[in-house]
Amino acid sequence: MAAPCPEDPSLERHFKGHRDAVTCVDFSLNMKQLASGSMDSCLMVWHMKPQSRAYRFTGHKDAVTCVNFSPSGHLLASGSRDKTVRIWVPNVKGESTVFRAHTATVRSVHFCSDGQSLVTASDDKTVKVWSTHRQKFLFSLSQHINWVRCAKFSPDGRLIVSASDDKTVKLWDKNSRECVHSYCEHGGFVTYVDFHPSGTCIAAASMDNTVKVWDVRTHRLLQHYQLHSAAVNALSFHPSGNYLITASSDSTLKILDLMEGRLLYTLHGHQGPATTVAFSRTGEYFASGGSDEQVMVWKSNFDVDYGEVLKVQRPPATLASSAENLPAVDFPIPPGRGKSLESVQSQPPEPVSLPQTLTSTLEHIVGQLDVLTQTVSILEQRLTLTEDKLKQCLENQQLIMQRTTP
Secondary structure, three states, X not given: OOOOOOOOOEEEEEEEOOOOOEEEEEEOOOOOEEEXXXXXXXXXXXXXXXXXXXXXXXXXXXXXXXXXXXXXOOOEEEEEOOOEEEEEOOOOOOOEEEEEOOOOOEEEEEEOOOOOEEEEEEOXXXXXXXXXXXXXXXXXXXXXXXXXXXXXXOOOOOEEEEEEOOOOEEEEEOOOOOEEEEEOOOXXXXXXXXXXOOOOEEEEEEOOOOEEEEEOOOOOEEEEEOOOOOOEEEEEEOOOOOEEEEEEOOOEEEEEEOOOOEEEEEEEOOOOOEEEEEEOOOOOEEEEEEOOOEEEEEEOOOOOOHHHHOOOOOOOHHHOHHHOOOOOOOOOOOHHHOOEOOEOOOOOOOOOOOOHHHHHHHHHHHHHHHHHHHHHHHHHHHHHHHHHHHHHHXXXXXXXXXXXXX
């Protein structure tokens, strides 16, 4: 086994304290706290500082399914199978306020970027929006015809995206409360959905083992990944927008390079299904949880310019302005192409510093090459499809000839 080089993600520590499967994880803005929820009905708030004691919050009467820190980090929202949403103050007292409006399991909670609103999703087939400070239910979005597993605000707070067991992802306008678009390409229940940091596209995970990325302006399918061998349970965008991490029932985490549309890493840490994953707000760390009751914290290492991360949020290559007219396509990625932590082939060369103008010119060229590569890929796929159809036609013709010949 090759020794992992410094650019590979590394497992920093694991937190043990849950007594059942971990369902959700989220970092606070200042990285001092990490929250996790579990089937054991408890919410844990772990301190990133070594040797600090964790807080165990009890109040939910059944499994905790989702957790999210407010943008300021002063509040923590959780949802549960007990049909309630709780807003906690994440300190030693662990006081909470209960929100009741859903009539079934609450699957998802997410604060708006201004912290004023909260969006929740439930098995009662609705998405609900709440006022955080007035602790008041505002309105419901109800066009899904099965359980809603996830709902998220866009970075600017104007849109909401939701994922459901009706196999659709729906995009909503928060002000008009209208469904703007339904994405129906998944072949299984859609387990998770989130906005790219730029707000221009969304990624969804499904029980059909795939991850799909769509442009929310043109509603085109931009990227399609079929890399896991079981249901994809969760995903998280790196704050730079260049990477996506996924957690699957095949027990692995996978890190995808969205700029190149390929698999970068496969991480084996959990025994049994990996149920949840989330990047920290700077992308320096990510956390994962699984049915093995463990919460793991990993150091990213592969994108080390954390200071710049929050300033630059480029959408995936297929979203570059020159690529806007590309047709909707699948980009199947061969599973063998990505690096795995067990087998890192070679040490990358030392980075060379280049003048800014040259760097941006090179980036532009690389972007253009990406577009060309993807166009060729589309043409190849279409050619294959045409060949297949032609072959089928000829076979059908032969069959017809055989039947009509006495």
